[in-house]
Structures are given as C-alpha cells and as structure tokens.
Amino acid sequence: MGHQKWNWQTKEWPHFTFKKEAIEALERNFLQKNGVALGAFKHIKQEEKDQLLIQILSDEALKTSEIEGEFLNIASIQESIKKNLGLESTKRKLPPAEFGVSEMMVDLYKTYNQPLSHKQMFQWHNMLTSGRRDLVDTGRYRTHEDPMQIVSGRLDRPTVHFEAPPSKVIRSEMDEFVIWFNTVHTIDNKSISPLAKAGIAHFYFVTIHPFEDGNGRIGRAIAEKSISQSIQRPALISLSQMIEAKKKEYYGTLEKHNRKCELTDWLVYFGQTILDAQENTLKVIDFLIQKAHYFDRFSNQMNKRQLKVIRRVFEEGHTGFKGGLSADNYTRIAGTSASTATRDLKHLIDIGALYKTGALKGTRYYLQLSEN
Incomplete structure (x- = not known):
C-alpha cells in the first residue's frame, strides 16, 4: 500500500488555507471581548494588576506542564513567578521544573513585542529543560537520526499518529517558520486575522516539532505571543488551562489535520479555545475587583x-x-x-x-x- 503523505511532505506545505467566513464570528467576538478586558483592566489598581499577572502566569505554567503529564507544585510556581517578575525575592532554592516554566512564562510576557527568533526559542527550551539529564539536545533543535514520531499502543505494534520532518531539515523549516511568523505580525500586515494567525502559528510549529522535548509548551507560548502581538499588549489569557480542560479534543483535532494543509476545522477549534480563555480572564478580573471592594468594606471590622x-x-x-x-x-x-x-x-x-x-x-x- 502506498504511504499517504504527512502534510509537510505535500506540495502545499507550508501554505495553509482556511475558509475565512468560518471564523469571522469568532474573530468579531474576540475583538469585542478584548475591548471589554482592556476597559476592565484600566479600572483596577496596580495591586490587582499584579495579582492578575501572578494568577494568570501561574495557572498557565501549571496547566501547560499538566497537558504534558507533568504535575508541578503551585506554591513553588507562584513563588517563581513573583521572583521572575521582581515582585518578591525569595531566598529559598526553587525546584528547577517549576522555576524553569515560570521563567519562560515571564519572558514571554516581558518580550511579547519583540520579533520571534531562534535564540529566544532556544532560551525557552533551556529554561524548560533545566535539570534534565535525559536529553541529548537542550537549547537547540533536535539532531537525532531516528524519526520523530508521536506513537501510542504496544511497543511491538505501535500506532504512529504522526511523524515530524527529519532532523536534517529542521533548521531550514524553522528559518521559514520564523520569517513567516515575523512577517504576518508586522503592524501593517492585515492579511490574516488575529485568531487565524495564532492558530496557524501553533499548528505550524508543532508540526515541525523542532525540539527533542517541550514542543507543546513552546508551541502554546508562541500562540500566546501571536495573540499579544495582534492586540499589542500582553494577552494574559489562560490558553493552556482551557486546552487542559478538554485535552482529548486538542490532540484529536491536531491529529485530524496532520495530513493536510487546509486548517478550517483546526482554526474553529483553536479560536473558540482562545475565546474561552479570554472569558476566563474576564472572570478573574471581575473577581479581583470584587475582592478589593470586599476588603474595603469589611477588613476594618x-x-x-x-x-x-x-x-x-x-x-x-x-x-x-x-x-x-x-x-x-x-x-x-x-x-x-x-x-x-x-x-x-x-x-x-x-x-x-x-x-x-x-x-x-x-x-x-x-x-x-x-x-x-
């Protein structure tokens, strides 16, 4: 039987297509909610802004790791986030996994406006893998000869869900990816709408699967960077929290698209996930405002x-x-x-x-x- 090609082996690659009308309503909703969040954000004091930042970044760090089956300690993450933001200096030695993912989240937040670069992704990879001894390639793209496969099932008869491009083409694929990312995110480039940009960026990156490990976490960070660049401020959305809540759907939708470059269904799924994450941020802001009022009214009693x-x-x-x-x-x-x-x-x-x-x-x- 002839092997059906993976999407990166087709002549369309990496020119993704989608039906604009399928996500138009989501895009409108996204911009409207962004306006609401911006308004709400303006009305909260600096202390609440800091709390919002710590909460969203901590939730993201926790959940992006959880999607990969890594369960970290929330208290250590919060402490790491505060330390990386310079809001608190702790003398305690923080565990490498918690500190590393927190470092990446804070870097993503602080540098959202800078163009994407290989160097930044290498730094993120170093942060994520600090303390790991089982990887050959840290802080660089993978080099191993073996095919990079996503498999499940028995060792002797595995089901291959996806095979990524071989290591020898990774650098050129990633050069193209970085150029694409930075081109579509220039201020005057209106060729692709915000949700589509973020969805394609995530999909394109995880398809290349350039690292030995940590691709999902870096891919989600790239999607958040994309949204932040589209709205021209740090997005502060708990994207990973929403993905983690329906993890099967995330992997299932990715898998449905790994032999094609037509991404409409993926973008509808991913766009809705971003809207859910925005909705969650609005709830958190609302809660912080209520909390401030609450203490104003009752703390002296x-x-x-x-x-x-x-x-x-x-x-x-x-x-x-x-x-x-x-x-x-x-x-x-x-x-x-x-x-x-x-x-x-x-x-x-x-x-x-x-x-x-x-x-x-x-x-x-x-x-x-x-x-x-």
Missing part, C-alpha cells in the same frame, strides 16, 4: 483570625472553596477553638461578609461578594 480565614478563602479564586467553608475548616485555618470559630463566623454573617446555607453539621459559609 475583622479580627486577625477572621482576616486569615477570609484571605485563605479568596485564594481559591473565582470558583471558591469546593462545597463551601465549614466551621471545622475555620477552626483549622484560624488555629482556634470551636467556640471561638462559632463566634467569629456569626460576627462575619452579622456584618454581611459571609452568608450561610444548610444547618447543623451541614452548615456551609460563602463569601457575600455582591453588594446587595
């Missing part, structure tokens, strides 16, 4: 224990504590007695800082965020 517990509840983000806060949680977080906890909680309800549901052992407490 709270004792140290109450403040400690309320801050801890806010750390759970806009989704809140799963199943609400219980009196037992309160006792444990505040490090106090059950009777003091009961008194503290009653006071928080009286001033309107919390509301409760359920009764007896089933009583749960929630933040009263809306001012009604």
Whole structure:
C-alpha cells in the first residue's frame, strides 16, 4: 500500500488555507471581548494588576506542564513567578521544573513585542529543560537520526499518529517558520486575522516539532505571543488551562489535520479555545475587583483570625472553596477553638461578609461578594 503523505511532505506545505467566513464570528467576538478586558483592566489598581499577572502566569505554567503529564507544585510556581517578575525575592532554592516554566512564562510576557527568533526559542527550551539529564539536545533543535514520531499502543505494534520532518531539515523549516511568523505580525500586515494567525502559528510549529522535548509548551507560548502581538499588549489569557480542560479534543483535532494543509476545522477549534480563555480572564478580573471592594468594606471590622480565614478563602479564586467553608475548616485555618470559630463566623454573617446555607453539621459559609 502506498504511504499517504504527512502534510509537510505535500506540495502545499507550508501554505495553509482556511475558509475565512468560518471564523469571522469568532474573530468579531474576540475583538469585542478584548475591548471589554482592556476597559476592565484600566479600572483596577496596580495591586490587582499584579495579582492578575501572578494568577494568570501561574495557572498557565501549571496547566501547560499538566497537558504534558507533568504535575508541578503551585506554591513553588507562584513563588517563581513573583521572583521572575521582581515582585518578591525569595531566598529559598526553587525546584528547577517549576522555576524553569515560570521563567519562560515571564519572558514571554516581558518580550511579547519583540520579533520571534531562534535564540529566544532556544532560551525557552533551556529554561524548560533545566535539570534534565535525559536529553541529548537542550537549547537547540533536535539532531537525532531516528524519526520523530508521536506513537501510542504496544511497543511491538505501535500506532504512529504522526511523524515530524527529519532532523536534517529542521533548521531550514524553522528559518521559514520564523520569517513567516515575523512577517504576518508586522503592524501593517492585515492579511490574516488575529485568531487565524495564532492558530496557524501553533499548528505550524508543532508540526515541525523542532525540539527533542517541550514542543507543546513552546508551541502554546508562541500562540500566546501571536495573540499579544495582534492586540499589542500582553494577552494574559489562560490558553493552556482551557486546552487542559478538554485535552482529548486538542490532540484529536491536531491529529485530524496532520495530513493536510487546509486548517478550517483546526482554526474553529483553536479560536473558540482562545475565546474561552479570554472569558476566563474576564472572570478573574471581575473577581479581583470584587475582592478589593470586599476588603474595603469589611477588613476594618475583622479580627486577625477572621482576616486569615477570609484571605485563605479568596485564594481559591473565582470558583471558591469546593462545597463551601465549614466551621471545622475555620477552626483549622484560624488555629482556634470551636467556640471561638462559632463566634467569629456569626460576627462575619452579622456584618454581611459571609452568608450561610444548610444547618447543623451541614452548615456551609460563602463569601457575600455582591453588594446587595
């Protein structure tokens, strides 16, 4: 049987096509939401801006690793992000995996406006692979002779989902990719709309699969760089968080396109994922604004224990504590007695800082965020 070609073996490569009308509504929605986010961002104080930055970058670092099956420590990531942003200096030695991915996220944020270069991608690769001893090529494109394959199933009878271009052509493929990326992202280039640019950039890069490891993480960073350049400010969206939530769909949609250069369905999927990520950022901004109002209204009416517990509840983000806060949680977080906890909680309800549901052992407490 004749081998059906991979997309990079076809004569179309790398000239991708798509039906513009299929993503027009998504593009309009994207620009509108970007306007809303920009407006909301202008109304928050510097402290909230820093919190937003730390939260989005930490979530991204955590989730982009999780997609690859690497589960990192969120506290170490947050500390690394703060350190890399220069918001806090910690003397603690941070673990290499957490520090490395955080370093990449902060670099992506700080340099979003610079053209993409081989050097920057090599730096990202070095950051991601710091402390790794199992790779031949770190901070450079892969050199090994073996075909770069995405496989699953049994070792003796593997299913090959995709085979990337051989190592010997990587440099020339990547030269072309870098030129393409920087050309479509010049300010006056309106030939491709923002979502299409980001979707093609990600797809094009992961198809070449230029590194021995870390291609998914760098490919997602490139998509975020693309969006940031289109809107001319750091995008601050949790793209990886949205991809991770429906990981099967991400891999499935990639696989459906690995023998063709017609990318309409991929761009519809990826564009919608970017919109979901934007929506999530708006929720986070909204939550930070509510949090600031909340502390303005209540913090001077709270004792140290109450403040400690309320801050801890806010750390759970806009989704809140799963199943609400219980009196037992309160006792444990505040490090106090059950009777003091009961008194503290009653006071928080009286001033309107919390509301409760359920009764007896089933009583749960929630933040009263809306001012009604």
